[in-house]
Amino acid sequence: MQILISRTAFPVQALGPGDRAAIWMQGCSIHCSGCVAQDTWGTPGSTRRQVGDVLDWLGSLDDVDGVTISGGEPTDQPEALQALIAGVRRTRPMVDILVYTGRSARWVLSRGRAMIAGADAIITEPFVQAEAGHLPLRGSDNQQLIALTPLGKDRYVDGPLPDRRRIQLDVADGEIRMIGIPTPGVLTELVRRAAAAGLSFRGTSWQD
Ligand code: SF4
Numbered sequence: 001m002q003i004l005i006s007r008t009a010f011p012v013q014a015l016g017p018g019d020r021a022a023i024w025m026q027g028c029s030i031h032c033s034g035c036v037a038q039d040t041w042g043t044p045g046s047t048r049r050q051v052g053d054v055l056d057w058l059g060s061l062d063d064v065d066g067v068t069i070s071g072g073e074p075t076d077q078p079e080a081l082q083a084l085i086a087g088v089r090r091t092r093p094m095v096d097i098l099v100y101t102g103r104s105a106r107w108v109l110s111r112g113r114a115m116i117a118g119a120d121a122i123i124t125e126p127f128v129q130a131e132a133g134h135l136p137l138r139g140s141d142n143q144q145l146i147a148l149t150p151l152g153k154d155r156y157v158d159g160p161l162p163d164r165r166r167i168q169l170d171v172a173d174g175e176i177r178m179i180g181i182p183t184p185g186v187l188t189e190l191v192r193r194a195a196a197a198g199l200s201f202r203g204t205s206w207q208d
Pocket of ligand 1: 028029030031032033035036037038040071072073101102103126127
């Protein structure tokens with residue numbers, strides 16, 4: 001089974017509890033205004049991998065508490081998403097699986113139910129810039145965090161969630177990759193501080 005992947009990272013602490021493996025799927029048909037990850041929208045020229053290769057990467061990691069699948073829009077690749085979640089569940093039965101989607105909870109829990117089978121929690125609804133806020137793990141206040149299993153309830157309802165002020169930065173190959181959900185104004189401040197330090201961006205994955 002092939003899957004379009006933007007990137008993977010470990011350990012990630014900003015996208016769920018504990019040390020997580022994060023998998024960003026490539027391609028998004030939703031195009032929320034104000035999306036900070038517009039580099040994940042397009043599919044031409046993107047990396048096509050086997051789901052099994054992604055699972056091998058996951059299997060090579062030690063001390064993984066959870067897996068976060070984001071994008072892009074994971075449900076734009078329904079078969080790959082289903083295979084990925086099933087594979088994680090099979091190979092890492094103790095980790096929690098969180099899936100981000102810009103689709104509505106109503107859609108995901110009805111028509112999309114099969115493709116998220118095995119996930120412990122989902123974050124649904126498109127990003128709405130006018131409702132950008134400070135809720136844990138969510139970019140805008142309309143977005144819903146829904147626990148689907150007892151493990152999901154334990155980790156996402158009863159347990160502590162990451163502080164939104166924490167953003168991880170990964171610097172490689174002339175790029176700064178941001179991991180996390182920036183609170184309003186943070187990216188503007190990032191650009192301002194970079195300019196003050198003599199750094200300018202050739203491009204960003206968001207629009208000012
Ligand atoms: S916020 Fe998510 S669903 Fe919305 S455009 Fe960006 S990647 Fe797509």
